[in-house]
Each structure stands twice: as structure tokens, then as C-alpha cells.
Amino acid sequence: MDKNNRREFLKMSILGASGAALLPGSVKASSGDFGSAMRMSNLPERLLGKTGIKIPLISMGTGGTTNSGFVRAAYDSGVKLFFSATYYGNGNNEILVGEGLKGLNRDSFIVGTAAIPNGLDKRSGLLTNEFTADGYMKVAGESLKRFGLDHIDIVVLPYAAKKETVQHEGVLKTMEQLKKQGKVRFVGISSHGETVEALNAAAETGVYDVAMISYNYKIQDKVLLDAAIANAVKAGIGIVAMKTTAGAYREKSGPQMNSNAILKWVLQNPHISSIVSGMRSVEELQKNLAMIQDLKMTDEEIKALSFNVPGATLYCQQCKQCLPQCPHNLDIPTLMRSYMYAYGYKNTEQAWYTLAEAKLSANPCNACDICHVQCASGFDVKSKIADIERLRNVPLDFVVA
Numbered sequence: 271m272d273k274n275n276r277r278e279f280l281k282m283s284i285l286g287a288s289g290a291a292l293l294p295g296s297v298k299a300s301s302g303d304f305g306s307a308m309r310m311s312n313l314p315e316r317l318l319g320k321t322g323i324k325i326p327l328i329s330m331g332t333g334g335t336t337n338s339g340f341v342r343a344a345y346d347s348g349v350k351l352f353f354s355a356t357y358y359g360n361g362n363n364e365i366l367v368g369e370g371l372k373g374l375n376r377d378s379f380i381v382g383t384a385a386i387p388n389g390l391d392k393r394s395g396l397l398t399n400e401f402t403a404d405g406y407m408k409v410a411g412e413s414l415k416r417f418g419l420d421h422i423d424i425v426v427l428p429y430a431a432k433k434e435t436v437q438h439e440g441v442l443k444t445m446e447q448l449k450k451q452g453k454v455r456f457v458g459i460s461s462h463g464e465t466v467e468a469l470n471a472a473a474e475t476g477v478y479d480v481a482m483i484s485y486n487y488k489i490q491d492k493v494l495l496d497a498a499i500a501n502a503v504k505a506g507i508g509i510v511a512m513k514t515t516a517g518a519y520r521e522k523s524g525p526q527m528n529s530n531a532i533l534k535w536v537l538q539n540p541h542i543s544s545i546v547s548g549m550r551s552v553e554e555l556q557k558n559l560a561m562i563q564d565l566k567m568t569d570e571e572i573k574a575l576s577f578n579v580p581g582a583t584l585y586c587q588q589c590k591q592c593l594p595q596c597p598h599n600l601d602i603p604t605l606m607r608s609y610m611y612a613y614g615y616k617n618t619e620q621a622w623y624t625l626a627e628a629k630l631s632a633n634p635c636n637a638c639d640i641c642h643v644q645c646a647s648g649f650d651v652k653s654k655i656a657d658i659e660r661l662r663n664v665p666l667d668f669v670v671a
């Protein structure tokens with residue numbers, strides 16, 4: 271089946287009969303197609319905590335990238351930090367990043383990855399008996415091989431939420447070993463939810479150098495989160511922000527959001543060293559790099575953030591309040607993340623893998639006439655689950671670009 275037919279098949283599967291949603295797309299061009307990326311010199315930088323490294327305010331989250339040429343284009347445009355994960359594309363994303371940076375001066379870029387240990391129960395945020403420090407070392411070692419580098423600059427423990435996990439003896443031992451063996455320069459956590467607890471726990475250890483956290487204009491409990499960020503920064507932890515667009519710019523066919531306003535809002539916090547942006551086109555890359563030249567928000571941008579379009583956000587706070595409310599035990603936070611990747615970020619591959627994590631049974635919500643879940647973000651979770659669960663019917667071959 272050719273690419274056009276594949277795309278059409280995917281479109282029909284995920285959009286359903288209404289066809290009302292946006293088609294999740296992907297970057298498919300060869301490296302030559304990115305040749306027009308314009309070099310932006312003197313990008314504004316901030317210090318990344320006790321690492322002592324200075325990085326531009328925009329970094330690249332590579333999860334949405336399917337072309338190593340685009341990684342190189344971002345590098346050529348001045349981006350220094352590239353962040354992947356062991357679970358993006360089942361490890362293939364790390365290979366792609368390594369290819370994109372191959373042959374470059376090793377000191378001229380920074381590579382990070384979220385290395386997920388065996389035995390991490392994402393739903394509870396706790397480690398099970400399956401976790402071992404040796405196993406975690408192996409996970410990080412495999413990641414290093416995939417990048418094809420002599421070392422990784424930053425390895426983070428993903429889905430960090432609970433103090434017990436962040437301060438787990440085996441995790442800390444692994445992190446220290448990785449550094450000692452020279453495989454990794456800096457270690458950290460990444461957190462989508464329960465971030466206050468995770469940050470405070472990380473700050474207490476003295477081990478972690480970096481924290482990658484969800485931070486956007488839709489976050490609840492901003493006061494508490496900002497205090498935890500300040501506490502972590504005081505402990506020398508460099509903060510990198512992710513999920514900064516709060517689920518991207520639109521809900522299905524809804525209005526576009528002002529991306530400059532959304533990203534500038536994040537950088538108003540001086541403790542945020544950089545934004546890890548899941549950029550997917552040269553235009554987006556250049557727009558972001560131009561944006562960081564002047565962080566002062568215009569009246570129009572301030573207004574754009576207060577413009578509350580009903581249903582316009584796809585951002586799930588990952589607060590887990592829905593979990594005990596669902597009598598059928600659905601992993602709703604994971605499903606909502608998958609929904610956001612598909613309909614917001616238009617990253618079908620990441621949505622597909624995330625959906626698989628939720629381990630849905632057939633017809634997951636059919637037993638309920640009405641949904642019992644009162645979502646903290648006001649989502650109609652039943653309807654969103656119906657929209658995203660169709661992606662299960664799409665074979666992975668059709669999703670990966």
C-alpha cells in the first residue's frame with residue numbers, strides 16, 4: 271500500500287465516520303527537505319542548574335520526529351539539547367536522533383533520554399518487585415548503544431511521581447553508577463503528574479541534576495508547583511519544561527491557539543531553563559527560535575491565554591482523580607495522554623504506543639449507560655475514549671512513518 275493509501279486508512283480509522291477531527295500527520299521528508307532551515311545565531315540561553323551547561327530556551331523533544339534530517343536541521347539552527355525516550359518508537363527514536371547528530375563535535379550538542387526501568391507501575395508511580403538496579407543499568411546501556419554515542423548527557427527516570435520511587439535505593443544506586451562509569455554525565459527525573467511530590471523528593475536526595483516537568487498555562491495548583499520548582503532549583507536541579515502547549519493548539523476542528531503566547535508564558539518563569547518542544551516542521555522550529563528572541567508578551571498574546579474556548583484544551587493534568595471513579599478500572603490518565611498525542615500533537619505513533627499501555631479490553635465503556643467520572647479538567651472522558659480507542663484497529667505499520 272502506498273503512503274497516500276496508508277494515510278487515508280489511518281485517517282478513516284482514527285476519525286471515524288464524522289471525519290471531524292484533524293488528521294494526525296508526521297514529518298516524512300528526507301534530510302534534504304530540511305536544507306532551508308535558517309541558522310539563528312546567538313539564541314538566548316539559560317543555565318541548566320548544577321550541570322553548569324547553558325542551553326537555548328528552546329530544545330527539541332524528539333518523540334514526534336520521524337526523520338533524522340530534521341534533528342540535524344534543528345541542530346544547524348542552533349538547538350543544543352535533544353530529548354528522546356527509550357519507549358519512543360520502541361527505541362527507534364533514539365537511533366534516529368543518533369543518526370541525526372552523527373559525526374558532529376560531541377561537545378556541541380546534548381542528548382537526553384527518559385530511561386524507563388522494568389517494574390515501574392506507571393499507574394501508581396511505584397516500583398514493583400520486577401525492578402532491579404542491574405536491570406535498570408541494562409536499560410540505560412541499551413539506550414546508549416541505540417544512540418551510537420560514547421555517553422549520554424542526561425538520563426532521567428520517567429513518570430516520577432512518588433517519593434518512594436524517586437528516592438528508591440536501587441534507582442539512586444543506578445543513577446550514581448551510570449555517572450561513575452562515564453556512561454551518563456547527568457541524571458534526573460521527568461514528571462507528568464504529582465510533580466510537586468516528585469520535585470521535592472528529588473531535591474532531598476542531592477543526586478539529581480535535572481528535572482523535566484509538565485508546565486503550561488493550564489496547570490492547576492501553580493503556586494504549589496512554582497514553590498516546588500524553586501525548591502528544586504535551590505538544590506541545584508535544572509528545570510526543563512515539557513507539555514508546554516497544554517495538549518497543542520486545538521481540539522479537533524476548533525480554533526487555533528496562539529503558540530507564541532503559550533510558550534512565552536512558560537518562559538516567564540526564570541527557573542525554567544528551556545522548553546522541550548516537540549517541533550515537527552522547519553516552520554515551527556523557526557517560529558519557536560524567533561519567539562525566544564523577545565519574551566515580552568504582547569497584549570494580544572496575554573489576551574489569547576485568557577480566551578477560554580470551551581473544550582479547547584486537551585491537557586490532562588495527570589492528577590489521577592478519575593482512577594477510583596471508574597468502576598471498570600480504566601487507565602483514564604494514559605488514555606487521555608494518548609488522545610492528546612493523536613488529536614493535539616498529531617503524533618499518531620506516540621498515541622498508538624501510549625494507547626497500548628492502557629491495555630484496553632474490547633468495547634471499554636459499553637457497560638456504562640452514563641460515565642461515572644467527574645474529570646478535574648472537565649473532560650467528557652467516555653467520548654474521548656470512544657474517539658481514541660479506534661486507533662487500536664490501526665496496525666503499527668500504518669502509524670509509523
Ligand code: SF4
Pocket residue numbers: 585586587588589590591592593602603606644645646647648649651
Ligand atoms: S481526572 Fe481528568 S485531568 Fe485528572 S487525570 Fe483524570 S482525565 Fe486527567
Ligand code: SF4
Pocket residue numbers: 595596597598599600602634635636637638640641642643651652655
Ligand atoms: S464510561 Fe466512564 S465510568 Fe464507564 S468505563 Fe468508561 S470511563 Fe469508566
